[in-house]
């Protein structure tokens with residue numbers, strides 16, 4: 001079973017190819033870290049997969065009607081600003097819109113669970129626009145969780161979070177995958193990606209250049225070639241350890 005299937009997905013901006021024949025299947029139980037340097041095409045890939053950008057090729061999600069798509073995949077966009085002066089729990093309840101129970105969404109258990117999972121229960125009555133950047137980020141993750149979908153697509157979900165919150169979100173996503181859901185998250189923290197993801201997909205110049213288990217993907221050669229860095233890589237007692245060390249000249 002696949003939760004998302006991309007076949008030959010391509011997108012150009014003018015004459016410049018930004019996505020080049022992307023093939024990618026994501027199944028239940030996978031926590032896929034989508035990696036790549038700035039401008040590699042990660043956001044474009046996630047948005048094209050969801051049908052939010054016109055692309056050639058095929059995306060199983062983009063092919064769905066909007067309601068069905070919203071029940072199949074929740075999306076956490078890269079932008080984190082909350083513009084609406086609404087209570088936190090009302091923002092989180094927006095995740096229920098595609099479900100038939102949307103009439104009383106604030107009382108739905110998925111909303112309570114999402115607030116609790118993101119440590120937001122005490123903030124649930126606060127005007128969301130008054131929260132700090134990291135708190136707002138957690139509210140938007142909670143909104144995506146409340147959508148209660150088989151697949152979660154998150155664009156840089158841990159950007160701007162403090163270390164405990166970032167690890168908490170990665171643990172949460174790994175837990176969703178262990179429950180049989182699928183998660184695809186673009187990430188710049190290669191260390192957390194290596195420790196928590198079941199699979200890493202590396203984009204460079206709009207192409208997938210590596211795809212596999214973290215230890216197989218994060219090689220010295222790939223780090224130098226794609227990211228232009230040298231790093232310390234080791235097997236720790238409870239997972240891989242990754243410490244970026246310095247910039248290397250790219251080939």
Ligand SMILES: Nc1ncnc2c1ncn2[C@@H]1O[C@H](COP(=O)(O)OP(=O)(O)OP(=O)(O)O)[C@@H](O)[C@H]1O
Nearest residue numbers: 013018036037038039040041042043044045078186
């Ligand atoms: N609206 C646009 N018009 C022209 N070029 C664009 C547009 N949106 C994105 N691009 C270009 O497409 C490429 C991929 O952008 P994208 O945002 O997908 O990268 P990314 O991997 O998510 O980067 P980052 O890590 O910086 O968020 C970049 O070179 C970017 O400049």
